[in-house]
Amino acid sequence: MTTVAPIAPTEQPGVAAFAALAAHAEGPEWLMARRAAAAAHFAEVGVPSSRNEEWRFTPVSGIATTAWTAPGVSPAVSAEEVAALRLSEGPLAVLIDGRFAPDLSALPAEIGAKSLQAAIDSGDAVVRQYLGTVAPPEMTPFSALSLATFTDGVVLHIAANTTLDAPLEIMHLTTSAADGALVAPRVLVTAGQNARGAVVEQFVSLADTLHFSNAVTELVLGEESWVEHIRVQREGERAWHIGFTHADQARASHYRGFALSLGAKLCRHNIHARLGGEQVETLMYGLYLTRNEQLADTHSAIFHDQPNSNSWEVYKGVLADKSRAVFNGKVFVQPIAQKTDAKQTNRNLLLSDTARVDTKPQLEIFADDVKCTHGATVGRLNDEQRYYLQTRGIGGRTAQELLIWAFAAEVLTEVTVSRIRAGIETIVRVRLDEMLG
Amino acid sequence: MPLLQITDLHASADEKEILKGISLTVNAGEVHAIMGPNGSGKSTLAQVLAGHPAYDVTSGTATLEGEDLLDMEAEERAWAGVFLAFQYPVEIPGVTNAYFLRMAFNEIRKARGLDELDPMDFLDILEEKLRVVQWGPEIMERAVNFGFSGGEKKRNEILQMAVLEPKLAILDETDSGLDIDALRIVSDGVNALRRPDRAIILVTHYQRLLDFIVPDFVHVLAGGKIVKSGGKELALELEAKGYEWLTGVAEGAAV
Numbered sequence: 258m259t260t261v262a263p264i265a266p267t268e269q270p271g272v273a274a275f276a277a278l279a280a281h282a283e284g285p286e287w288l289m290a291r292r293a294a295a296a297a298h299f300a301e302v303g304v305p306s307s308r309n310e311e312w313r314f315t316p317v318s319g320i321a322t323t324a325w326t327a328p329g330v331s332p333a334v335s336a337e338e339v340a341a342l343r344l345s346e347g348p349l350a351v352l353i354d355g356r357f358a359p360d361l362s363a364l365p366a367e368i369g370a371k372s373l374q375a376a377i378d379s380g381d382a383v384v385r386q387y388l389g390t391v392a393p394p395e396m397t398p399f400s401a402l403s404l405a406t407f408t409d410g411v412v413l414h415i416a417a418n419t420t421l422d423a424p425l426e427i428m429h430l431t432t433s434a435a436d437g438a439l440v441a442p443r444v445l446v447t448a449g450q451n452a453r454g455a456v457v458e459q460f461v462s463l464a465d466t467l468h469f470s471n472a473v474t475e476l477v478l479g480e481e482s483w484v485e486h487i488r489v490q491r492e493g494e495r496a497w498h499i500g501f502t503h504a505d506q507a508r509a510s511h512y513r514g515f516a517l518s519l520g521a522k523l524c525r526h527n528i529h530a531r532l533g534g535e536q537v538e539t540l541m542y543g544l545y546l547t548r549n550e551q552l553a554d555t556h557s558a559i560f561h562d563q564p565n566s567n568s569w570e571v572y573k574g575v576l577a578d579k580s581r582a583v584f585n586g587k588v589f590v591q592p593i594a595q596k597t598d599a600k601q602t603n604r605n606l607l608l609s610d611t612a613r614v615d616t617k618p619q620l621e622i623f624a625d626d627v628k629c630t631h632g633a634t635v636g637r638l639n640d641e642q643r644y645y646l647q648t649r650g651i652g653g654r655t656a657q658e659l660l661i662w663a664f665a666a667e668v669l670t671e672v673t674v675s676r677i678r679a680g681i682e683t684i685v686r687v688r689l690d691e692m693l694g
Numbered sequence: 695m696p697l698l699q700i701t702d703l704h705a706s707a708d709e710k711e712i713l714k715g716i717s718l719t720v721n722a723g724e725v726h727a728i729m730g731p732n733g734s735g736k737s738t739l740a741q742v743l744a745g746h747p748a749y750d751v752t753s754g755t756a757t758l759e760g761e762d763l764l765d766m767e768a769e770e771r772a773w774a775g776v777f778l779a780f781q782y783p784v785e786i787p788g789v790t791n792a793y794f795l796r797m798a799f800n801e802i803r804k805a806r807g808l809d810e811l812d813p814m815d816f817l818d819i820l821e822e823k824l825r826v827v828q829w830g831p832e833i834m835e836r837a838v839n840f841g842f843s844g845g846e847k848k849r850n851e852i853l854q855m856a857v858l859e860p861k862l863a864i865l866d867e868t869d870s871g872l873d874i875d876a877l878r879i880v881s882d883g884v885n886a887l888r889r890p891d892r893a894i895i896l897v898t899h900y901q902r903l904l905d906f907i908v909p910d911f912v913h914v915l916a917g918g919k920i921v922k923s924g925g926k927e928l929a930l931e932l933e934a935k936g937y938e939w940l941t942g943v944a945e946g947a948a949v
């Protein structure tokens with residue numbers, strides 16, 4: 258789907274560096290073949306330039322001009338440090354600088370989670386079936402780069418007719434060893450028929466490094482399964498963060514995504530769902546908070562491939578200072594996908610005159626009996642609402658905070674796991690407080 | 695000292711003068727009704743007293759218990775005891791009525807150096823005040839005024855007034871859009887709040903409200919000025935004769 262106007266790879270020191278990193282990649286034959294194909298694809302397309310429509314407002318040439326290395330030896334991270342950052346209490350997988358940390362992780366055998374490396378080594382057939390095929394490398398240049406260079410990750414299989422009692426939390430932590438490095442974790446979640454579970458992924462910088470996180474999460478939802486995927490990106494503000502989440506949904510499955518983005522200098526998140534059966538439900542919620550010169554870009558794509566399915570998407574953003582946000586919402590409705598009901602909303606609240614949003618719905622509908630709507634707004638705090646609050650004794654900053662909170666809360670309430678929701682609310686409150694200065 | 699003292703107040707919006715010299719004295723315990731043609735400046739007067747930023751006071755004074763009102767931010771006026779029930783209450787999606795009311799209540803308490811009330815203690819107060827407007831607790835979980843009917847919005851303003859217990863309550867056409875039962879509930883609510891230490895200014899077009907809430911004084915505002923003041927009989931006279939005899943021109947063209 259991406260047409261790339263490639264910069265000649267020779268102009269990109271980053272590409273040579275990536276090729277070197279890819280050359281160190283290991284794995285069984287089937288994986289090496291996939292990695293090689295992905296590496297070849299990436300070498301061909303390179304890091305996208307702003308001439309590429311998909312990247313028009315999101316300049317990533319800085320990724321191409323940096324000779325990224327592999328992360329160095331990570332300093333020790335304490336269990337207490339990890340605990341303080343957690344959003345949940347159940348099973349935990351920790352990756353430090355893209356490498357699985359067994360000592361910090363807690364993955365009871367019965368939950369069906371292990372490191373990606375361990376799963377590959379054990380000849381896991383499900384991994385072989387899906388790794389790099391759910392989010393195919395041609396999807397975006399960086400998904401190809403991910404497959405070529407990923408270091409490790411996490412695999413979760415929720416067996417048919419089982420429920421994951423507590424959400425699996427995956428912590429992607431970067432340390433001082435990530436400075437100048439590519440950090441490339443991958444997550445694969447599969448839910449069998451009628452399986453249920455929630456996964457929360459966090460991306461956190463323990464040191465304020467200039468690194469490049471290129472993270473891919475693949476989700477495979479079997480028939481009648483229910484999966485909630487929560488993604489919290491709060492990396493340091495010097496980092497580049499490129500994320501790709503792709504859910505493949507079978508008949509009558511329910512996917513609920515929530516993405517909070519408040520870190521990184523530049524964050525691009527592609528979130529895709531393929532509705533590959535009837536009676537599928539896809540919910541995508543997101544909130545981005547940006548300040549200083551941050552840029553947060555969300556590109557969603559919802560593929561209605563079959564009839565009688567629904568998708569519902571609400572993304573909201575609060576922008577301060579000279580920060581920027583990009584939202585692009587694609588909805589593809591195939592000719593066969595009659596009775597599709599798709600609704601997309603993107604609302605932005607600007608806290609400064611210098612913040613900017615580029616928002617664009619992109620509906621491509623080839624069926625005639627469908628209900629597809631979209632709406633995008635970019636606005637400021639409402640003066641009449643502020644005044645009304647003032648006349649009730651709620652003034653100044655308190656009124657501002659209340660109104661911003663009211664704006665953001667609509668999506669936050671969509672996180673169904675209450676403990677995680679409360680944790681996310683705290684993170685958001687703290688950041689909003691900082692944004693108001 | 696009067697509770698509210700307005701002296702030769704001039705105010706404009708967008709360079710256009712709307713209030714053209716208003717003087718009014720309101721003592722504690724009194725109820726004043728302000729009537730007058732559409733566009734005569736009644737809401738403007740109410741909003742200027744409440745502190746709406748769209749209006750510039752070009753001359754004159756307004757004091758509450760001797761304190762300069764015009765020098766205060768809108769929230770400071772609320773802390774000082776001013777409450778305006780809006781002609782058009784504002785919707786605030788995403789904030790529940792319960793949260794909003796408790797926050798308003800506590801902000802005012804804080805400003806007065808009192809302890810904030812926790813949600814449980816506040817609930818006791820709220821239950822009592824809900825009875826004033828004959829409402830069940832369901833309304834508290836809805837977003838402030840959001841999707842409320844016109845009448846519900848007005849009733850919600852009275853609920854807020856009951857909770858915040860102002861010294862000076864200004865009700866801008868709180869009776870408009872109310873059915874007869876709601877009008878009685880709102881009037882009973884307002885009467886319940888009548889106290890020797892509290893004053894009420896009612897802006898209304900209808901004598902009917904004044905049957906329920908009997909005013910001590912009635913003023914006619916036309917063309918940005920108070921053109922006539924009197925007792926409660928004045929309202930009956932207006933009902934019978936309209937405003938023409940006072941303004942010399944047809945209603946609506948008074949500005």
Ligand SMILES: Nc1ncnc2c1ncn2[C@@H]1O[C@H](COP(=O)(O)OP(=O)(O)OP(=O)(O)O)[C@@H](O)[C@H]1O
Binds near residue numbers: 707730732733
């Ligand atoms: N913010 C504003 N900017 C410009 N003009 C305004 C503004 N507010 C009020 N006006 C004008 O001032 C005049 C008085 O308006 P106001 O709302 O005070 O009238 P009112 O007496 O309350 O009328 P009604 O009985 O219809 O409620 C009107 O001509 C109105 O258009």
Ligand SMILES: [Mg+2]
Binds near residue numbers: 867
């Ligand atoms: Mg009015």
